[in-house]
Amino acid sequence: MSTGCLFCNIVAKTTPAQIVFEDDHVLAFRDLRPVAPTHALVIPRKHITGVHDATAEDVEMLGRVMLAARDVAEKLGLAGSGYRLVVNQGANAGQSVLHLHCHVLGGRPMGWPPG
Ligand code: DGP
Numbered sequence: 001m002s003t004g005c006l007f008c009n010i011v012a013k014t015t016p017a018q019i020v021f022e023d024d025h026v027l028a029f030r031d032l033r034p035v036a037p038t039h040a041l042v043i044p045r046k047h048i049t050g051v052h053d054a055t056a057e058d059v060e061m062l063g064r065v066m067l068a069a070r071d072v073a074e075k076l077g078l079a080g081s082g083y084r085l086v087v088n089q090g091a092n093a094g095q096s097v098l099h100l101h102c103h104v105l106g107g108r109p110m111g112w113p114p115g
Contacts, residue, residue, distance in 0.1 A: 002047040007099035011045050021075060025061065026068040028104070037107025038076050038083075042069045049098040050089045069102045078106035086114075 001008050009015035010029060017029035020040055031039040044061050048054060054062060066085070073083045083106035088095040 025064045028072045036105040040104040042102045048100045
């Protein structure tokens with residue numbers, strides 16, 4: 001828990017969110033500003049600012065985030081059509097919330113390279 005962290009507050013449920021999945025390690029909820037017909041975020045309960053701050057101790061947590069993202073995509077009906085998982089790191093990637101999160105995006109075709 002990091003004081004003042006928006007996503008820690010969602011984990012603590014002091015800030016409301018539309019939760020779509022949770023277990024002992026991760027939480028998934030709808031993005032407040034969706035950029036695709038389906039847009040959810042998967043976060044670890046543990047506070048870590050981003051993937052660049054992960055260490056070897058975080059290997060299991062990172063795997064859990066990825067598998068939860070897969071499960072969320074399945075639950076939200078994206079498995080058949082496909083989906084994109086995105087982890088933004090730092091300013092050039094547009095990371096705006098400094099608590100590691102994986103975007104689950106789907107419901108429309110997506111271009112490559114990303115903008
Ligand atoms: P990023 O730009 O990768 O740091 O993504 C942060 C995302 O978090 C962005 O898509 C909007 C979303 N977001 C910001 N504030 C809130 C909030 O209070 N609730 C929810 N559900 N999503 C939020």
